[in-house]
Amino acid sequence: MIIASELLPDFKTYNGWTNYETWNVALWISNHSDLNDIAKGSKNYKEFVSNFGFESETGDEVSFIDDKLNIKELDELIAEIV
Secondary structure (H helix, E strand, O other), X not given: OOOHHHHOOOOOOEOOEOOXXXXXXXXXXXXXXXXXXXXXXXXXXXXXXXXHOOOOEOOOOOEOOOOOOOHXXXXXXXXXXX
């Protein structure tokens, strides 16, 4: 028997990302040409942040070092961009 909740999308995530903060940072890295270029030259998210600046925020005021960020997901994003 199939339960209706099994057919519904997972609403515990934000557009497939762990949370709003991770989604927002990923969106900016993917869609902003300067950030994308920095990501291309980085081997992981930690290096990206080091190259970009620790005190920076997205245009939506989400910190690139927010404690809520899922670094594993952002590492995967960086790996895909390279």
